[in-house]
Amino acid sequence: MFDSHTLPEQTAAxxxxxxxxxxxxxxxxxxxEDLYDKLAYFVSRDHPLEHHTALVTLFEIIEVASRADLKxxxxxxxxxxxxxxxxxxxxxxxxxxxxxxxxxxIDHAAGSLYNLTGKIGQDVRDNEWLMSIRQRSxxxxxxxxxxxxxxxxWQHRPIEERRADLNQWMAPFLPLRDSLTIVLRILRDSGKxxxxxxxxxxxxxxLAGRAVQLVRVRVAREFPCVPEVxxxxxxxxxxxxxxxxxxxxxxxxxxxxxxxLTFCNL
Numbered sequence: 001m002f003d004s005h006t007l008p009e010q011t012a013a014x015x016x017x018x019x020x021x022x023x024x025x026x027x028x029x030x031x032x033e034d035l036y037d038k039l040a041y042f043v044s045r046d047h048p049l050e051h052h053t054a055l056v057t058l059f060e061i062i063e064v065a066s067r068a069d070l071k072x073x074x075x076x077x078x079x080x081x082x083x084x085x086x087x088x089x090x091x092x093x094x095x096x097x098x099x100x101x102x103x104x105x106i107d108h109a110a111g112s113l114y115n116l117t118g119k120i121g122q123d124v125r126d127n128e129w130l131m132s133i134r135q136r137s138x139x140x141x142x143x144x145x146x147x148x149x150x151x152x153x154w155q156h157r158p159i160e161e162r163r164a165d166l167n168q169w170m171a172p173f174l175p176l177r178d179s180l181t182i183v184l185r186i187l188r189d190s191g192k193x194x195x196x197x198x199x200x201x202x203x204x205x206x207l208a209g210r211a212v213q214l215v216r217v218r219v220a221r222e223f224p225c226v227p228e229v230x231x232x233x234x235x236x237x238x239x240x241x242x243x244x245x246x247x248x249x250x251x252x253x254x255x256x257x258x259x260x261l262t263f264c265n266l
Contacts, residue, residue, distance in 0.1 A: 020215040020229040029180045035061045036177045043166045048155035051162050059134045065120045074179045078110040109182050112175035121172050191264035201240040201253040209233050211265050218260035225253035
């Protein structure tokens, strides 16, 4: 058992990070971040089935990014963060070069996002061939070669030609990716980690109306359990649960669990 103030030395190989968004906008940004990571991975691969997965992931991005206010939300947040960072310029503890680099990233991302016209990814939406694949991909087994022979042909084209097409189709979505990446990076960096103990697998903390957009929990891999988080303006509850063999319902892991807790808010 660990003392509450002495968590062992941790690396990415020995811990698991969990993130729990506490509002809808943060949920949307995290979902999109996950989809963009998958898209980049499968586009970089070579097999036709991997490129099919990339295309299906692109369709998922279209679905999640269809929120009408997502673009304006990100532009407003980037502008707000720019003003906040500019105010730090006179702080002697702030590296001016690092600050200028972040501000350039914000300006570039905001400019690219602002220049997008119409709905995000409208070019893909207007491509009847891609939309026919999207429609068929919602049907189990709906993209068999006899359903979409032209798509079957595309999957047999040279790898680099398929990848070039995928890069062309995903290009209109990159300004959105760059903007949300900056916002999520600033959000994550806003929090300060503290070491806590979940006594008998349960942890509670009063928030007293504190604004929190993202809760981050870091747990050593050696513990065979996962955190479940519920929160409102006044209270944070974390239960560490484990799946019991032979049961379809998880139960509380009844041991003291040291973990790192971070509250993030823009």
